[in-house]
Amino acid sequence: MKFGVLRFPGSCDDVDALQAASRVGEAELIWHAERDLKGADAIVVPGGFSYGDYLRAGAIARFAPAMESVVEFAREGGLVLGICNGFQVLCEARLLPGALLGNANLRFTSRQVRLEVVRADSAFTCACGAGDDGEDAGTDAGGAGGRRASLSIPAKHAWGRYYAQERTLDELEANGQVLLRYAPGENFNGSLRDIAGVRNERGNVFGMMPHPEHAVDELTGGSRDGLAIFESMRMAVEGAAV
Amino acid sequence: MRARVLIRPKAGILDPQGEAVQRALPALGFAGVSDVRVGRMVELEVEDPAQLEAMCERLLANPLVEEYEITS
Numbered sequence: 001m002k003f004g005v006l007r008f009p010g011s012c013d014d015v016d017a018l019q020a021a022s023r024v025g026e027a028e029l030i031w032h033a034e035r036d037l038k039g040a041d042a043i044v045v046p047g048g049f050s051y052g053d054y055l056r057a058g059a060i061a062r063f064a065p066a067m068e069s070v071v072e073f074a075r076e077g078g079l080v081l082g083i084c085n086g087f088q089v090l091c092e093a094r095l096l097p098g099a100l101l102g103n104a105n106l107r108f109t110s111r112q113v114r115l116e117v118v119r120a121d122s123a124f125t126c127a128c129g130a131g132d133d134g135e136d137a138g139t140d141a142g143g144a145g146g147r148r149a150s151l152s153i154p155a156k157h158a159w160g161r162y163y164a165q166e167r168t169l170d171e172l173e174a175n176g177q178v179l180l181r182y183a184p185g186e187n188f189n190g191s192l193r194d195i196a197g198v199r200n201e202r203g204n205v206f207g208m209m210p211h212p213e214h215a216v217d218e219l220t221g222g223s224r225d226g227l228a229i230f231e232s233m234r235m236a237v238e239g240a241a242v
Numbered sequence: 243m244r245a246r247v248l249i250r251p252k253a254g255i256l257d258p259q260g261e262a263v264q265r266a267l268p269a270l271g272f273a274g275v276s277d278v279r280v281g282r283m284v285e286l287e288v289e290d291p292a293q294l295e296a297m298c299e300r301l302l303a304n305p306l307v308e309e310y311e312i313t314s
Contacts, residue, residue, distance in 0.1 A: 098306070102258055102259065104256065105258075161256075164306075165306075
């Protein structure tokens with residue numbers, strides 16, 4: 001299974017994304033000016049400061065040739081993961097609903113955050129394991145049964161407050177499109193409904209602000225929980241291929 | 243012709259920058275300030291002003307969360 005990791009001028013977390021994806025499958029970098037996605041089964045749009053965050057974070061990256069190919073790839077059902085700046089790019093490209101606004105605390109914040117896995121039945125969270133008491137993370141928010149799985153993942157951003165209109169937020173929750181939420185007390189950026197990660201309606205495109213690619217090693221990332229996101233994608237691709 | 247586009251957060255959306263400015267002004271002795279919104283301004287030389295709106299919709303602003311005003 002092959003991951004394609006985009007690199008724009010100003011991307012910096014493409015390096016760790018490539019490294020994390022390589023622990024799970026093959027991985028290759030795709031330069032922003034290339035239209036060829038190199039046979040990737042899944043695309044990662046990485047974190048960083050593509051085009052310097054000029055005008056608005058992700059506003060220019062969405063028009064890169066590589067992103068035109070990614071939009072078509074997503075339209076055909078291909079898996080696309082957007083991390084931090086990648087999430088911003090996917091929202092600007094209208095592959096995901098909503099927008100990322102400036103942190104409510106007005107600070108660039110870099111810290112480990114605990115995330116709740118709201119849904120473990122997606123292509124991006126199916127490997128996120130069971131809750132503490134052994135039960136599956138479940139298919140409904142707050143349903144009867146066990147605690148949800150949680151992930152310990154670094155977040156580092158100044159522009160990560162998730163926003164969508166109220167009726168959109170209601171739809172997202174009703175459709176099970178909210179996959180990750182900041183655990184109580186962890187939402188430093190003011191994201192509405194504590195949303196840390198959201199998927200599109202079809203379920204093949206997912207964006208999250210925290211950085212799973214930085215949490216693949218306990219020494220450097222505080223946990224190995226980030227690997228589960230990449231592992232989920234591998235399972236989804238290989239499951240579909242069966 | 244020279245055009246100017248003002249882009250600001252839509253009404254009703256939390257603007258922490260605006261709030262920070264609103265807190266700072268009284269500290270400097272300016273009273274009676276409320277409802278501060280901070281946006282940005284893009285100036286451009288255009289041959290066809292009719293294209294400005296499309297430019298705003300596609301690139302200069304994010305219409306989901308920003309409103310824009312074209313002046314010249």
